Amino acid sequence: MAVVATSSLLTGCGATGSGDVTLKLVAADYGDSEDNTSQKYWDALTDAYEKDHPGVRVDVEVYSWEDVDAKVKAMVDAGDPPDMAQVGAYADYAAAGQLYPVSQLLSVPVQADFLGEMSRAGEVGGTQYGMPFAASTRRLFYNKKLFAQADIEPPKTWSQLVTAARALKAQGVTYPFALPLGGEEAQAETLIWMLSNGGGYTDNVGSYSIDTPQNVRALNWLKDDLVGAGLTGPTAPARLNRTPAFKAFANGEVGMLSGHPTLMNMAKAKGVAYGDVAVPGPDGTPKSRMGVTDWMMAFKEGGHAKAVGAFLDFVYSEKNVLDFSREYTVAPVTASASDEMRDAPQDKALSPFIDELAGATYYPANKTSWPEISAEIKKQIGATVAPNGSPASVLGRIQNEAAAAESAE
Incomplete structure (x- = not known):
């Protein structure tokens, strides 16, 4: 799987703060076998990121959907939340004041690239805390x-x-x-x-x-x-x-x-x-129509806002969103990747699902x-x-x- 850095979205190592930093991400598994487990996707992506950011290490733990939410909750309850979690819900953590607002993490172009309905579904009290990650409709x-x-x-x-x-x-x-x-x-x-x-x-x-x-x-x-x-x-x-x-x-x-x-x-x-x-x-x-999206969120406990934001800018670059969407047959959550897939012959079968996400209605995930x-x-x-x-x-x-x-x- 090709994972390519988009240089316009990346800042230098100095943007992450002084000294080395290790970020921890807990993520859900979208694969259906050992051959395409999400761990392989994240390993390739983090390897590419770390080569351009020698002062940063990103450790990713991938769990099944049956286990991932409970794993994150246990870490939070123990007072040791990950820097980032990609799971099914975010509102409880946002309401408890444990998450960074998205505006404190992502660059403006990356935040603006999210599809509007999904961004609004990630808001609590008018502030976005949940970042959409992979979507579908029915x-x-x-x-x-x-x-x-x-x-x-x-x-x-x-x-x-x-x-x-x-x-x-x-x-x-x-x-x-x-x-x-x-x-x-x-x-x-x-x-x-x-x-x-x-x-x-x-x-x-x-x-x-x-x-x-x-x-x-x-x-x-x-x-x-x-x-x-x-x-x-x-x-x-x-x-x-x-x-x-x-x-x-x-x-x-x-x-x-x-x-x-x-x-x-x-x-x-x-x-x-x-x-x-x-x-x-x-x-x-x-x-x-119904739209469904999963969520990425970033916890404040570790204090790594700049490092997390730079990494997530990379995660949500058009190339990497396309790679994930195509590998796991899900609709992209950004306008740039949606436009690319909508017109690409290789994504013809997925195109109707992408089209139907426009104006879709989502679960009230912003309610605790x-x-x-x-x-x-x-x-x-x-x-x-x-x-x-x-x-x-x-x-x-x-x-x-x-x-x-x-x-x-």
């Missing part, structure tokens, strides 16, 4: 062979999706429409369909608004028109997780499901011909209560589409919990 994937056998076209509306699922079921497809509302990522699948109907987890001023009529209608549609009609396969949505749903798609057992770019690689590896289209809306184009509420959604939301489920009741209960948690922030 599109509706479909199995081209199964669609051809059922003589159907990719759906653009909710009613067309139901019609397509019925045709797939008639052909004996195991999962005409896979609906993963299990604990792995129920908060994402739920938000996809809420946004499709003009709802979401928060209102236009950022307050929780989970039990709105738009959200209730979206879940009632899933419950009555898809689950209740027997169109979501043999596994109850509350027990179906994203990972097995993706594996079933790659095995040719799923007609349709909402997926992120990783699914492209899984399908290709198994020889499944697939297509992807925008998630359907009630009457066509969804009213909003969001991890708690996300956990409740994962725990409770599958019950909404069960035979005796009540979307209005469950969403109302979660809204009450969210409002209480929000008032305590």
